[in-house]
Amino acid sequence: MPSVTIKDVARVAQVSVATVSRALNGHGNVAEDVRNRVFAAAQELRYTPHAAARSLSSRRTQTLGVVLPDLHGEFFSELMRGIDQVARAKRLHLLVSSYHGNPDEQGAALRAMRGRVDGLLVLSPFAEIPTLLGEHLDPTLPTVLINSQSGLDGTAVLRVDNHGGAVAMVEHLVASGHRNIAFIAGPVDNFDAHERLRGYREALARLLPGASEWVLQGDFDEASGHRAGHELLAAPQRPDAVFAANDMMALGCLFAFAQAGVRVPGDIALAGFDDIPLARYVHPALTTIRVNIAELGARAARLLIAQVAGEVAAEPSSSSDVLATQLIVRESSGSTPSA
């Protein structure tokens, strides 16, 4: 209870609370000796300003909100790392909230941010959800959407170039001599999954005109890749190559092939998307598309901070709002691995 407040510091330093506030916030217009007295008093009393009080009167929280579907897994961990890195550099705190795919929870999380944060980073990869954002997002709160389908009116959106990555992978597979390329798709309602599928389709149509698409439904989990693998092996004619919309499904598929004694890449080539750490350790090492998630987080945070500072003229999604991906060729795709 004996929490020390600005009044205590004022008393000890023998000045008004206004002066304590100015001195501690480095407002310049404070006499040298007074400033020293204030600092000494603050130190002596181990004074730390009460954040809620400060926020209430200054309208600033020094905090960035992060609303994610989940906290678990490599993707979120990497994203948070990037966000954390730039937030720390700016001495900003991070308030995180996960909603586990539950739209009601997402709405609640969004609304609860009022008065807690100066700006919001929202990751909402589910196709239906963006409409919900409009209902719960405070229009006056600077917001950056990450990998979302559509920007609300003027809201900034940062995206990974999922489409370009998928195109690059199909180009690589075709260049490696594969002609019958199956695709294991991600969840229907997932924006990333949708873009990757679109890339596969477009590249296929362009590079192998006349070749037919071969799309299997997956859900980004290893198990669905495993099922898809079995399905492919049971087909009358097996594919030359399989491109999975993410690495986890590629691994599931790889295990299905291994169980069936099918050699990768000898019998069938395989490729994934994401470049998770496991990708380089499995045998054969997985050809994939690297996405710099930490960079995505860092860039989103920087964009948000600029917006909070009012530096941003709501420039409609420029090309710099798309994060490039990188083709990583390893053994599984059956061509000479690059260094």
Place this chain on the structure above:
Amino acid sequence: MPSVTIKDVARVAQVSVATVSRALNGHGNVAEDVRNRVFAAAQELRYTPHAAARSLSSRRTQTLGVVLPDLHGEFFSELMRGIDQVARAKRLHLLVSSYHGNPDEQGAALRAMRGRVDGLLVLSPFAEIPTLLGEHLDPTLPTVLINSQSGLDGTAVLRVDNHGGAVAMVEHLVASGHRNIAFIAGPVDNFDAHERLRGYREALARLLPGASEWVLQGDFDEASGHRAGHELLAAPQRPDAVFAANDMMALGCLFAFAQAGVRVPGDIALAGFDDIPLARYVHPALTTIRVNIAELGARAARLLIAQVAGEVAAEPSSSSDVLATQLIVRESSGSTPSA
């Protein structure tokens, strides 16, 4: 700017702000029709209470603080998952702060929590740091330490049974017929590393009296395990088995052995600690000690919440404050793998 406040709701509902507050907070003593009017007005105006204002007057933030050395990696990701899970169930927010091993930053992070959180979860695995906690931790703020060396006076501490896990592993290796067991240690100033080393030493002395210890210095990174592996191979007499203080170092060691053409477990058995996801995917699959990190986080959060609610009679670290570990036998240790 036209942020709607409790006054607006009061005006529309034609009641005082006090009544709005009571109605919205479910205080019971509000007439049915008045409550309805208030709810209708709040809904119509899309009112959300301003968190800072509420915190300031109610002395509650509905937020738990989490201060970690880092946000990156499987361990922290899992820990956050456990914490997040119980926090969400209690509708509490999470304010996270990482200090990257920098004691000054840690101090700042700790102090900055004042007025932002109702309680604090602190992970401080570095041996020197606990003393710093005393200087920056608000003594009135409920706090739970995770995997820290020493509890400050009355502060609750939750630990993983690193010592017991290491003992179990040595028992397993000895039972598998190994007699010359080397240990790759973790960072000198790391509490977990220290406990695992202690377990190795004690078990060795007890089970193989007369056998000499063989400890190599590592730092929990893969590269240090790789170095240690080379060192072991260069020794006049090679070990029967290598026990690495964590899985990442075990993997580094495994790669060193593979490069040298040394077979695991045929030539040398290998074991790790942590059971990271990779452990089951490498070849041979790694025998290790599983630590339920998410459970650690969840339990710490529950303990903290109880403390915040004032339910806890600062019971000095009971046995329930130590989280059990589990031996996971796979191929790398050279005995029959368990299901």
Place this chain on the structure above:
DNA sequence: CTGAAAGCGCTTACAG
């Protein structure tokens, strides 16, 4: 059951 008022701990014009 309801309202007027004080107060939470700060910051920030406004005077001087």
Place this chain on the structure above:
DNA sequence: CTGAAAGCGCTTACAG
């Protein structure tokens, strides 16, 4: 350069 005062948006005794 400094202080008195108002105000940030709530909650909570205190009366009635």
